[in-house]
Amino acid sequence: MRVRIGHTPDADDAFMFYAIAEGKVTIEGVEVEHVVEDIERLNRMALRNELDVTAISAHAYAYTKGYAILRSGASFGLSYGPILVARHAISSIDELAYMRIAVPGKLTTAYLLLEMALRDYLQKDMDVAAKIVEMRFDEIEDAVLSSKVDAGLLIHEAQIAYRQGLHKLLDLGEWWSKVSNGLPLPLGIDVASLSLGEISSKISILLKQSIAYAYEHFDDAVDYAMRYSRGKDRGTIARFVRMYVNDLAMDMDEVGYNALKRLYSLASSRGIINEPKIILV
Template sequence: MKLTLGFSPCPNDTFIFHGIANRKVDTEGLDFEIFMADVEDLNRTAFEGKASVLKLSFHAYAHVSADYLILDSGGAIGRGNGPLLVSKREIKLEDIDNLLIAIPGIYTTANLLLSIFRPMAINRKVYLFSDIPDAVSDGEAEAGIIIHETRFTYRAKGLIQIADLGLLWEGMTGLPVPLGAIAIHRGIPENVAVSVNRIIRRSIEYAKNNISETYEYIKQYSQETSDDVIRKHIALYVNNYTEGMGQEGREAVKDMFRRAADAGVIPVPGQEIFLSPDIKKGL
């Protein structure tokens, strides 16, 4: 069976999917057709409902939950790894409502978190995530939300942190922050979906056991090719929740959806959103 598989060129995704993309692990007879795209492009691909399996923001998932289920493995959930709000000057979070803020996409979880914490900060402009530090540094935007590799390099642009939206989330909920999910189309049989989840976990294990080889693959696509940046990126975004989100991860997702729906940011998912809450079913 052939499945399309989409993910971003960011180090955590290429780390996770190297084993699959380069046929290093057993794919249980499944044939994956790989495509890469920026996170917001992946989100919009999910809206079209054409991809079999793809990485997407949890914000976007809430809008496509009728078509996709969230897999247990491969996602980005964690503590201390949320989006950062930055600027060239010291600004209090409560004073940003009238500023032009650069965001990495309408349907990114970064934008959702901004809507939760500063709903009146509506003057937002979309940039490719890697262009946001320059946009803020050059004065095109007065503040910006940074994600992925730029989280580790923004200070070199003369920028300072205004707020850590992930830590604000953790402080408010006590839960890890859900950033990105791996979702599979509901039209795919459950036994195949379970196999995909198992294959992703196998690919993660392969990457951990073959670091040098995996880094060479990562560097082909990463915005930053420094070993130090790549190592920090993977350490932050590939964690225990990546191998399996578990009960706490699922609670964090449901809590985010509840709060965002109450704020009018997303529709309320109308059905079961996880492949299976029972991790004993071969996940």
């Protein structure tokens, strides 16, 4: 059986999928086809049910049909997450209402968090989307520095190693900790098509085995992740991996499930999404 699995080239995903990609862990009778794409591209593919298994944003799951969430492979921030940056500091949060903001896609969890936070800080019914410019996540820093936009929402490694000349305006990990009473922040998840049946649980176990193998062979797995480092140094990549490939990546358990529930509940209460039914495998 051939299974199409989508994941991003980002350090945490590359690290987690290293053992699968290199054939270190396998499922008998299952051949894996890897589809490596930017997270927003994977989000859009999941909306069209083009992949059997894929990494997506937790936000995107609210718009999908026919997928279950795997217990393994999720990226949770532990009091940290995406950040909003600009070329100049601001004296008041109210200034954000007038800024054109670059985001890495409207289906990303980062964008959902930004929309919720801006509504809380500014006004409940403000049209956040009117100030938004979508672009690839790796183009955002340059867009801010060149004044194509006023501010940018940074994800992946850029959130911990952003370019000189940028100033942090808003830390969405800190904001989330306050509104969720300290729950971990669910950013990325892995989902499997319900049509896979019992294969889904086997793939969840495979991913858990892959993460365990990567930590047992940490240097080799980081070497693999460095193929997609986009100019970031090895220390930054290793730090980012340790931040997001944590215990909840191995198994989100009840803590991760409750964090997902809280994310969808808060977004639904603000009228942004319809709260989805969470199916865990």
